[in-house]
Each structure stands twice: as structure tokens, then as C-alpha cells.
Amino acid sequence: MAGRRRWSTEEILDAAADLLRTGDAESFSVRRLAAALGTDSSSLYRHFRNKTELLRSLADRILVAALDGYRPEGDWKQRITTLALRLREAFGEQPQVASIWGRYASGGAGSRLAMEEVLQALRSSGLPDERIPACYHRIVVLLSALIAAEAGIGGITSEEYDQGMEQFRVAVLGADPDRFPALAHFARDIRPLGVDRQAAFEEILAAHLAQIETEIQAGTP
Structure with a gap:
């Protein structure tokens, strides 16, 4: 009788990524993954101690791919912006994993x-060393939040998107001007969350980096 196939770590992660494309991190389980591979959970636990470790490895693999071929260029703001856009693009191809990175x-x-x-x-x-950890933390929190938020939009089906757009039109364009005067006034210019996401991403990040730059120029936190 032929022995059960041994799956490599990369093959397991490939299968996990495929499984997540049809679900999310909450519904994902090692048991479901093992069933998709035609094996039992115990064989996967030889590679990963638990579900969390497996998901961490999957998110980290996306980070490795995002940084493949990356070379620092430009000033500090350009470097962080370029890195951020690479991460955004990488997680955009696997939106179900974006929330895992933040979690x-x-x-x-x-x-x-x-x-x-x-x-x-x-x-x-030019930031003093004592300020760098706090600034680093805020940048990472901002990036993980923005990327996870985009993933939530990018992961919806076309039917869900159409339903959301219809609800948006009703809520915004149909707003009662007596009850919601500001909303009615700006209704024609308010855009859905899914519109111009990259521009919004870049503007929010640029504003945060500009705040850090102002701190550097002032020489005070």
C-alpha cells in the first residue's frame, strides 16, 4: 500500500492561500486545510504548531514577496512610501490575509x-533615536489599518459591491436635507469607500509622514 504523500511547507502554504480565497481567517481551520490536501491534521502539525503559526507564516510569505527586489531609493519619506505601496499591492492580491498581518x-x-x-x-x-520606536509603531499601525480596510473592500463579491453602491446612493443622494443638511449639501461630492483607494492611501500616509517631518524640523516631539 502506497504511503501517504508528504506535503512541503510551501505546498501547505499554497493550499492555505487558496482556501482563504474562498473564505476568511475566522472560518479557516487546520482541519479544513488538511481535508483539502487529502491528509489529516497531525501531518500539518509537523510543520506548524497551530493555526495561528500557520497564518503568521502565510502573512510573512507575502511580506517576503513584497520586498523581493526592493532597493532603498530617495529620502526617508520616499523609502517608506515605496515600501508601503509594495505592501499594499502584495496584500491586495491576497486580501483575506491582510487582516491576518494586522492581527x-x-x-x-x-x-x-x-x-x-x-x-x-x-x-x-534626522529623528533622535529616542523618538524612532514610537514613530515606527504609529507608521506600522497606520499601514496595517489602511491595508486591512482596503482588503475588506477588495474581498467583496461583485454582487455585494453592487448592493453596497445602491445602499450608498440611497443613504447619501436620498438624504433628507432637513434632517441631514450637511450630508445633503455635499452629497454629489461624497465618494464611496471603494473609490480612489490608492490616492486616499497615499494622501493619508503622506500627511502622517509630513507630521513627522514637522517634528524633525522643530526639533521637539
């Missing part, structure tokens, strides 16, 4: 590469 800090090679680049960029900015 489970991976601590793997990809995470260390991203951390190192942000910290190096901040060191080159």
Missing part, C-alpha cells in the same frame, strides 16, 4: 525585513 505579528523573515527598512528610513530622517 498576528509574524516575526518571520519578511516582518524583520519590513521593520528594518522602516527603522533605517527613520534613522536617516
Whole structure:
């Protein structure tokens, strides 16, 4: 009788990514993954101690891919912006994993590469060393929140998107001007969350980096 196939770590992560494309991190389980691979859970636990470790590895693999071929260029703001856009693009291809990155800090090679680049960029900015950890933390919180929010929009089906747009039109364009005067006034200019996401991403990040730059120029926190 032929022995059961041994799956490599990369093959397991590939299968996990495929499974997540049809679901989310909450419904994902090692048992479901094992069933998709035609094996039992115990064989997967030889590679990963638990579901959290597996999901962390999956998120970290996306970070590694995002940083593949990356070379620091420009000033500190350009470096952080370029890195941020690479992360946005990488997680945009697997939106179900974006929330995992924000929830489970991976601590793997990809995470260390991203951390190192942000910290190096901040060191080159002129910030005093004692301010860098706090600024780093705020940048990472901002990026993970923005990327996870985009993933929530990017992961919806076309039917869900159409339903959301219809609800948006009713809520905004149909707002009662007596009850919601400001909303009625700006209704024609208010855009749905899914519109111009990259521009909004870049503007929010640029505003945060500009705030750090103002701190550097002032020489005070």
C-alpha cells in the first residue's frame, strides 16, 4: 500500500492561500486545510504548531514577496512610501490575509525585513533615536489599518459591491436635507469607500509622514 504523500511547507502554504480565497481567517481551520490536501491534521502539525503559526507564516510569505527586489531609493519619506505601496499591492492580491498581518505579528523573515527598512528610513530622517520606536509603531499601525480596510473592500463579491453602491446612493443622494443638511449639501461630492483607494492611501500616509517631518524640523516631539 502506497504511503501517504508528504506535503512541503510551501505546498501547505499554497493550499492555505487558496482556501482563504474562498473564505476568511475566522472560518479557516487546520482541519479544513488538511481535508483539502487529502491528509489529516497531525501531518500539518509537523510543520506548524497551530493555526495561528500557520497564518503568521502565510502573512510573512507575502511580506517576503513584497520586498523581493526592493532597493532603498530617495529620502526617508520616499523609502517608506515605496515600501508601503509594495505592501499594499502584495496584500491586495491576497486580501483575506491582510487582516491576518494586522492581527498576528509574524516575526518571520519578511516582518524583520519590513521593520528594518522602516527603522533605517527613520534613522536617516534626522529623528533622535529616542523618538524612532514610537514613530515606527504609529507608521506600522497606520499601514496595517489602511491595508486591512482596503482588503475588506477588495474581498467583496461583485454582487455585494453592487448592493453596497445602491445602499450608498440611497443613504447619501436620498438624504433628507432637513434632517441631514450637511450630508445633503455635499452629497454629489461624497465618494464611496471603494473609490480612489490608492490616492486616499497615499494622501493619508503622506500627511502622517509630513507630521513627522514637522517634528524633525522643530526639533521637539
